[in-house]
Amino acid sequence: MRVGLLGTGPWARLAYGPALAAHPAVEFAGVWGRRPEAAGEVARMFGTRAHEDADALIADVDAVAFALPPAVQAPLAVRAARAGRHLLLDKPLAATVEAAREVVEAVEQAGVRSVVFFTLRFDAGVAGWIDRQAAAGGWYTGRADWYGDVFGGEGSPFADSPWRREKGGLWDVGPHALSVLLPVLGDVEAVSASRGPADTVHLALRHASGASSTAVLTLTAPPAAAGVAVEFRGTQGVVSCPDDLAVPATEALARAVDVLATGEPHPCDARFGLRVTEILAAAEALLG
Known part of the structure; x- marks a missing residue:
């Protein structure tokens, strides 16, 4: 499968580029970026070619991988789907519900495959734990807390990300929390949200199963307080996701590429990405 990459930032260099270059079922056929000089750098890093035009790259491949901000990803994904290209998308799918819905409609009308890379859902260890x-x-409540220190610490490669500072x-990290809570507790029927320090958001969710859940989401945690905690409580007792299950993002991404290449059904497709976007947008509207 010939795959082209749209995006040249840290996530392209640290995850998508290495995963595509190393994958035995993939020919890493090219890269495009909004800055041509950056596209040239990434192309040299991974032994592929830089494209000056996104549509030219789309025309030259079987599938397109995206390492772009959500507001940039969505319209390009629509163009790629309409051109008949399979999509390896990143989370969140889009910055608005309307844009996410356009991606889903383009995917379904074109009959192409779509995979949205929710990291933990393609990590074999964590995904197996979620499935179990x-x-x-029998779950009564759940929680999925993501205390990121992208802006609270020093040296994160994502600290200069304008869209992360805005959103x-x-x-x-909200998509990560939802990607764990929804498959275990069911779809969300009601959302509450309140603000904490800096960018911190507290979510309270009511699920179709009757269970409730909470999530604390931030990118500004002090480094000493950073970390992830996932827990469910119910008739099975109390279970927490073990820290040692997670693998490097490149390994999880390789699994996402496997799914896209083989056409293996996976719940993390564009329609699931749309549902996550709807929940995030509902929470954002409550925050004002």
């Missing part, structure tokens, strides 16, 4: 909790059932933890 979903099968067990904060709700939109950056």
Whole structure:
């Protein structure tokens, strides 16, 4: 499968580029970026070619991978789907519900495959743990807290990201929390949200199963307070996701590429990305 990459920032260099270059079922066929000089740098890093035009890259490949801000990703994904290209998308799918819905409509009309890279759902260890909790059932409450220190610490490669500064933890790590809570507790029927320090958002969710859940989402945690905590409580007792299950993002991304290349069904497609975007937008509207 010939795959082109749209995007040249840290996530392209640290995750997508290495995963595509190393994947045995993929020919990393080219890269495009909004800054041509950056596209040239990434192309040299991974032994591929830089494209000066996004549509030229789309025309030259079987599938397109995206390492772009959500507001930039969505319209380009629509163009790629309409050109008949399969999509490896990043979370969040889009910055608005309307833009996410356009991606879904383009994917379904074109009949192309779509995978949205929710990291933990493509990590074999964590995904297996999530599946086991979903099968067990009987959950009363859950929580998924993401205390990121992108802006609270020093030296993060994502600290210069304009969209993260604008949208904060709700939109950056909120998709991770939802990607764990929804498969175990069911779809969200009601959303509450309140602000904490800096970009911190507290979510309270009511699920279709009758269970409730909470999430604390931030990119400005002090480094000493950073970390992730996922827990469910119910008739099975109390279970927490073990820290040692997670693998490097490049390994999880390789699994996402496997799914896209083989056409294997996976719940993290564009339609799931749309549902996550709807929940994030509902929370954002409540925050004012």
